[in-house]
Amino acid sequence: MKATGLLPTLVLALELAAVTVLARWHAAPDLFLTPDFRERCMTKVKAAWSNGRARSLAIVAMVLLTACPTRAQTQDRTLGVSEWAIWGASYSRQRDTAVPGQGIVVLQPDPHATAAWSSGATMPVPDAIAAGEHVTAVFWARAARPLRLTIALQGGAPAYARFGTAELRLTTGWQPVSVRGTAPTAFAAKSQSLSVPLGDSGAVVELGPVAFLRGMPSKADVAHAFAAFRPSEVTTDERIASEPGVALAGTLHLPLGVGHAPYPLAIVIQGHGPNGRGGYTDIIRRLTAHGIAALEYDKRGVGQSTGIYKEDVERLTADARAAVATMRRNPAIDGRRIALVGHSQGGVIAPAVAAADPTIAAVVTLAGSVGDxxxxxxxxxxxxxxxxxxxxxxxxxxxxxxxxxxxxxxxxxxxxxxxxxxxxxxxxxxxxxxxxxxxxxxxxxxxxxxxxxxDKLHSASDLRALQMPVLAVFAEKDPLVVASVEAADARKALAANPRGSVVVLDGLSHWFQEGAVTGGEEEVARLGPNAGSPRLVALVGDWLDRVLGEKPQVAATAPPR
Incomplete structure (x- = not known):
């Protein structure tokens, strides 16, 4: 065999040796080979094996080849703008088709801020990180004027220790920007964060989705991560004008990639207490995944809503009516297909709104009391x-x-x-x-x-007045709205409505969580999200699919990029 026959295998062995040495000596065990490159290498190794003089080098190449992980062994995550946590700044969530996923968060500058850390945005790194592992965070951003920022990958209080920093130059156009770090020790999932301080920016800054990539990603890897990002919804912030001095802060969840505008809508009305947005995530996700938009809002005087918080059901009913009126003016919403989904106190308010507005398409009450x-x-x-x-x-x-x-x-x-x-x-x-x-x-x-x-509540009378589809759901272990009594009263109230139905879910409490034993409030914190029972989510989602129209077909084309 000619000596030149050894050259391809020798080159291959040297290439793989370099990769492995870099990976091990520079504490980068996440350095990877792409699957196609690995396959080409394997073909060369098999060919070298038939060459007796190259066989020893082929063995070395085979060992090195199996020592380096491929991209398939790594885990990358792309998160939407709803995962950004904002501190110290006014902000709104809007839609922009120029970025992947179409969702953005717009942060307003604080004219009185002097320190970068007085406001900004942060997003947790979603997965655990091994010691010595590289992590790169890539996100879309732009500013109202050219701007320099220092961003970081870091831990939490009290040290806020950084393991990666980058200097950014934002422009008025959208661009992907990044920061890379190497973990000095193993980190638990969500113990580290991407941090974007904006306190002294003096300009409006807009942020899009974030891709967390392991290893040393190429431009192609970044492009692939965002191309594969297919959120089921995009969120926009809404202002709902109610009574004088009362403007409710709401979030409208619009479906992406399924159905088409104008969308049917479910307005979520919360239960008793100073509640803000965020308590019905599982139901909302189920709805948007099937082409139904959802609106949730902070109660008056709570969160970003103005006015004074007061548990006055008449005023809260007026707020719900204002939400309906606002959504009917939104071109993305089909005003003829608006449903109300009320929990607990909201289950009393929803029938009151619908009794005065027969054009409401459907009503769902979850543990809503029935009586006058x-x-x-x-x-x-x-x-x-x-x-x-x-x-x-x-x-x-x-x-x-x-x-x-x-x-x-x-x-x-x-x-x-x-x-x-x-x-x-x-x-x-x-x-x-x-x-x-x-x-x-x-x-x-x-x-x-x-x-x-x-004395002004008439939920039984309101239910009797409804002619649209109504679903009244009760929980068998509810200590507040006792299902054995309330479900019977609901059936009586809906007896003349052929499209009314009453369901009692076994084993659930007032908060519709699986695993309830006593049904008491002391169990809530350990039983998962509010209204998170898969049985409840499926029941409400399937029922609204039917009454608001057939399930839309998934769009054949991806959303605009």
């Missing part, structure tokens, strides 16, 4: 005490005492009468077996303006 006026509250208290095992002879007098107090408040009785009624409530609750501190706590929850106003 103060007598309904008495029945609800009785149901809760019975569910807690209180004897009838004790529960009835306690509920009657609470009703007498509320009626006195509605009738604007004098202070002496109110004091007497309050004392009677405590006495009756103590007689029912409640220790004094619990009896006093019950009184404070009952004797509030919000509860007094229950």
């Amino acid at each position: 006026g103060l007598s309904y509250l008495r029945q609800a208290m009785l149901s809760q005490m019975r569910a807690a095992g209180r004897p009838e002879a004790e529960a009835v007098p306690a509920a009657d005492a609470a009703l007498a107090l509320l009626q006195a408040r509605v009738d604007r009785k004098d202070a002496a009468t109110i004091a007497q009624r309050r004392a009677e409530v405590i006495a009756r609750f103590e007689a029912a077996g409640f220790p004094r501190p619990l009896a006093e706590g019950a009184l404070e929850r009952i004797d509030t303006e919000e509860v007094w106003r229950a």
Whole structure:
């Protein structure tokens, strides 16, 4: 065999040796070979094996070849703009078809800021990082004027230790920018973040999606990561004008790659308390994945909404009506196909809005109470005490005492009468077996303006008035809205509606989470997301698919890039 026959195998062995030495000596075990390059190398090695004098080099090449991982063994992630966490700055989420995924976040400068770290944006690195591993974060960005920024890959408080930094030059045009770091030690998933400080920028900055890439990605790798990014939705921020001085901050989730505008819409109405956006993620994702848009909003006086927070159901109902009116003016929404999805208190508000607006396409109530006026509250208290095992002879007098107090408040009785009624409530609750501190706590929850106003609630009457499709869902372990009573009342209220249905889901609590044992509020934190039961999500999603129209076909072409 001629000596020249050794040359291709020798070159191959040297190439692979260089790759491996770099990977090991420079603590870069994530350095990779592309699958096609590996295949070409393997072909050369097999050919060299037939050459007796080149066989030893072929063995070396084979060992080195198997020592280097391929791209297929690495894990890259591209995250949408909803994953950006903003601090210290006003911002809005908007749509721009010039970036992958079409979603952007627009950050306004703080004219009084003097330090870069006073505001900015951060996004957690989604996966664990091995010691010595390279990670590159690539994201789309632009600014209202040319701008220099220092960005970092770093840990959290208190040290905020960096393992990668980069100096950026943003322009007025969209461009992918990047920062790369090498982990000095192993990091847990989401313990490190991409950080973009903007406090002293003095200009509007817009950010798009982020690709987290392992190893030493090429331009082709980056392009592939963003080309493969196919989010099911794009979010935009909405301002909903309600009463004078009240503007609600909302997020509109529009489907991407499925269906077409104008889209059917589900407006999510939250439960009792100072709640903002973000509590119904699983349901919203299910809807957008099937071509149904979704709107969620901060209650008045909560989050980015203006006004004063107050649990006044009449005012909250007016806010929900304003959300409907605003969405009907949005060209991306089909105003004839708007559904209301209300949870708990929202399950009372949704029928009230629809009863006054028969053009609402559908109503879903999740653990929504069914009843009219103060007598309904008495029945609800009785149901809760019975569910807690209180004897009838004790529960009835306690509920009657609470009703007498509320009626006195509605009738604007004098202070002496109110004091007497309050004392009677405590006495009756103590007689029912409640220790004094619990009896006093019950009184404070009952004797509030919000509860007094229950005389104006007519959820049973509202349900009876509805002629559009209605789905009323209850949870078997709900300690607040007792399914055994409320579901029966809902069936009575919907008896004349051929498109009304009532479902009780076994094993779920008021918050519709799987794994409930007692159904109490103390279980909520450990049972996963609110309204996250897959059974509930599928039930609501499938039902809305049917009543708002057939499932749209997935778009044949990718969204604009």
